[in-house]
Amino acid sequence: MHILITGGCGYTGTILTNDLIRLGHKVTVIDTQWFGNYLKPNKNLKVIKLDIRNHDEINLKSVNTVVHLANIANDPSVELNPKLSWEVNVLATQKLIENSINNKVKQFIFASSGSVYGLKKEKKVTEDLPLVPISTYNKTKMIAERVLKSYEKEIKVHCIRPATVCGYSPRMRLDVSVNMLTFQALKNKKMNVFGGNQTRPNIHIQDLINVYKHFILKPDLPSGFYNAGF
Numbered sequence: 001m002h003i004l005i006t007g008g009c010g011y012t013g014t015i016l017t018n019d020l021i022r023l024g025h026k027v028t029v030i031d032t033q034w035f036g037n038y039l040k041p042n043k044n045l046k047v048i049k050l051d052i053r054n055h056d057e058i059n060l061k062s063v064n065t066v067v068h069l070a071n072i073a074n075d076p077s078v079e080l081n082p083k084l085s086w087e088v089n090v091l092a093t094q095k096l097i098e099n100s101i102n103n104k105v106k107q108f109i110f111a112s113s114g115s116v117y118g119l120k121k122e123k124k125v126t127e128d129l130p131l132v133p134i135s136t137y138n139k140t141k142m143i144a145e146r147v148l149k150s151y152e153k154e155i156k157v158h159c160i161r162p163a164t165v166c167g168y169s170p171r172m173r174l175d176v177s178v179n180m181l182t183f184q185a186l187k188n189k190k191m192n193v194f195g196g197n198q199t200r201p202n203i204h205i206q207d208l209i210n211v212y213k214h215f216i217l218k219p220d221l222p223s224g225f226y227n228a229g230f
Contacts, residue, residue, distance in 0.1 A: 002026045003216065004063045006052050006096070007070030009037045011173045012111070012165060016067065016209050020216070021045055030058055031070065038170035053087055055095035060103035065216055068096060069111045071140075074175065078137040089140035094147050100155060107156045107219040108148065109212060114161045114201060114229055116142045125201075127161075127225045145225065152223040158215045162208050163201035163229025178202055203229040 008017045008029030020027050021044050029039065029047045039047055050057055052070050060066070071089045072078050078085040097108050117125050118132035133139045148157050166178030174183050177200060181191045211228045215221060 001064040001216070002028070002062050003065045003067060004028045004030065004058075004060065005067045005069060006030045007068075007111075009033050009039060009047070009171060010035070010069060011169045011171050012205060012208060013069045014038050014171045015169050015205060016069075016212055017045065019209055019213060023213075028059075028063070035171060052092045052096065055092060055099055058096070058099065060099055060105055063100075063103065063105050065107040065109065065219060066096065066100050066105055067109045067111075067212060067216070068093060071111070072137075075135045075137045076175075078135070078140065082136050085136060085140055089137075090144045090147065093144045097148055097151050097155065097157075101151060105155065107158070107216075108151075109215055110144065110148055110157070110159045112145055112159045112161045112225070113138065113141045114163050114227060116145065116161060125227070127227055149223075156219055156221075157223045158221065159225045160208075160211060160215070161225060161227050161229075162211075163203040163227075165205050165208055166202050167205035169205055201229045 003020055003025050005013055005017055005027060007013045009031035017027050017029055017039055021042050026044045030050050030052060032051050033049050037047060039045060072085040100108055115138045116131045116133050117129060118134045120129060131142050133142045145159050148159060151157060164176055166176060174180050184191045208228055
């Protein structure tokens with residue numbers, strides 16, 4: 001298949017891109033490359049340095065599936081510039097799915113977040129529970145989901161809600177809890193734990209990659225929202 005990945009140079013996108021190329025797919029990556037490009041050249045890979053807000057420059061002809069990973073990620077980044085975050089996380093997402101439909105793309109996979117649920121008293125947080133986002137970042141993800149759902153009669157839409165991702169990637173992130181604590185242990189021989197009674201759902205990065213590949217290889221699965229984590 002021909003798969004277009006926004007944010008394909010990112011923490012998750014780098015591994016997903018490499019896995020899909022190994023499976024024999026043709027991959028086009030759209031990424032601003034704010035944090036560099038760790039992808040190695042390959043005849044089945046095309047990397048375009050581009051802001052997804054420039055949606056008219058994204059060529060979706062002959063693309064079978066769009067995997068939309070690009071966003072302003074996590075609460076601190078969003079709070080630096082909320083306006084930019086709404087433009088990237090919501091408005092650009094709407095333009096991308098509209099252009100996907102116009103170019104007869106069959107499937108649209110969206111990287112949402114488990115944080116859209118907010119703080120829940122229930123031990124088992126299922127997709128049926130109401131969304132109560134508590135930060136601007138959470139809200140951009142929730143609104144983007146609702147925008148995408150409005151198009152589900154025109155294109156297959158799979159919204160994945162991952163737990164906090166952890167594990168090694170060539171484009172490493174040390175601002176997420178498990179990775180940060182591991183780095184502290186390796187470098188400082190100790191970890192700083194704030195509180196200690198809180199719990200947080202996590203998912204290993206390769207498990208999340210396998211979730212995305214599962215939906216890519218089974219594009220006829222019902223449109224909707226899917227938790228990835230526990």
